[in-house]
Amino acid sequence: MKFVFGRAQGHRLGLRAGATVLALLVLAVPAAGQAAADPVREPGTVVADKALPVAAEIGGAATGSRQLTYWTEGPTGAPALSTGAVYLPKGTAPAGGWPVVSWAHGTNGVGDDCAPSHGFDVTSLTRDYVSAWLTQGYAVVASDFVGLGTEGVHAYLHGRSEGRAVIDMVRAARKVTPELSPRWVAVGHSQGGHAAMFAAHEATRYAPELDYRGAVATGTPANLELLFPLGGPGFPNLGLNGLTAFAGYVIAGLQVARPDLPIDEYLTPRGRELVETAKSMCFLPLHKYAAPIGVGELFSRPLGDERIRSALRDYLAVPTTGYDRPVFIGQGLRDQTVPFPLSTKLAADMQLAGQPVTYRSYDAFHGSSVFEALPDTTAFVRSLFGTA
Structure with missing residues (x-):
């Protein structure tokens, strides 16, 4: 494991709760096991494929954008519907198809009006970040998660269902987009970092037909x-x-x-x-x-x-064992939304358990940390696809 701390390592970070939070976290106990679901609908099956609303477009870096509705697993373990977006890079797909980034979004809310692929809060931050992956030659698929734009209230930070929605979004996109490769990574920030960790934990077991390579999680609300x-x-x-x-x-x-x-x-x-x-x-x-x-x-x-x-x-509990592909955890030291002791403890627990984790910290706040980490996460993802 690699621990690399940013320039603000020795500075006062202005997190009044930081020391208290870190002291509380040393009392951690292992997460309880999770029972396997038995869905009656095939995960990743597409039930609707239509044009993406204009408000959900991310700009000139994408082409062929569309909104999918697909089956995945809900928070009670029953089959449930999710929506999500598919964004393709410009140009011709390489041999074997575009490698895929399954993007997990940050906190928007839990009601239908808050679903990104329906046009809510697709901000300049989102556009710039997703575009950064598209311009590197990755297709980006982006689940809304169950309950955002589909029946019911979204179970915010329910790790299992969010992680499976991230995985099943790749399955769904590949069913209707032949230009996509089976090679994919999970990338998420904030709430999405939590989802990406759960996707990483079970991707190869849950979707063995795909070629999962690893995950990036920044600003992750662990512990x-x-x-x-x-x-x-x-x-x-x-x-x-x-x-x-x-x-x-x-x-x-x-x-x-x-x-x-x-x-x-x-x-x-x-x-x-x-x-x-x-x-x-x-x-x-x-x-x-x-x-x-x-x-x-x-x-x-x-x-x-x-x-x-x-x-x-x-x-809520993010697993600290059971990862079979590399995981990158990035954290802003000035983050006052998800303070750094939370993800630092996650990375340390994973390291103690012998997991393939890289941890990097940045002199950044919650929102800016995802961009501060981008040079490192870009290199990390390239190494996963063997293009570094």
Whole structure:
């Protein structure tokens, strides 16, 4: 494993919670095992193929863009539909087809209006980043994840279903796009970094017909299953950007994935109202709406009992073993949304378990870290495809 820290290694990072978070994380326990799904619909089967909405286009670097609706696995393990976009580079595909980057997006929200391939929040950041891969000769496929643009509420940060949506997006795209190679990598940032880690963990076992090469995850919200059980009345403000909004999304997703869990019993009236609002409000307006509300105001009782702990492990915990292809984890040292101790501990646990992980840190904030890492991730992905 390679640990390389950026120029701000010895600087004050302005993360008031950093030391506290790191101290809490040393109490980590192994993630619980996950049961295999038994879908009745073939994962990756395309049920709709149509032109991509203009608002979801990413600009001049792409051609042949389209929106697919396809079968994958939902958060309860049942078959579910997801939508996603396919972007092709300009020019003629090489022998064997375009190598594929399966891009996993960051936090948009959990309601249908927040789906990227339907045109929500395809920002200049997204356009520039996806275009950077297209101009290098990679096709980019981009799942919305189950519940974003399809039936139900999206189970935000439900690792298993998000990871499988990333994998099945490659399957679906190849069924209708003959120019695509079976060779592919998973690339994700923020929420998408979490999804990319889950895709990486099971890609070769779940989709052995594809030629999975490795994964890139930046700004990855790992080890949250260790933090959420500390929540309860009076939980302090940790100074993390958007924490209350993120908590609302996770609780809404937990309601979807674990309908047997009486999570409402742990919420105050204000907490229940915020969670219901989160189900339809996309991230930027929810962030503004939730800014005056402390996380401690959401809960009427602590989340530390074993029933909730177990549910959160199953829902959130990024595996630290079982990777059979290289993984690159990148992190901004100035990140106040996903503080660096979270991903640093993930990488350290993987290294201790003998996993093929490379960790790099950057003098960057959450959003900028994905671009600061791009020279390194570009070289890393080229090495995976043997074109370095």
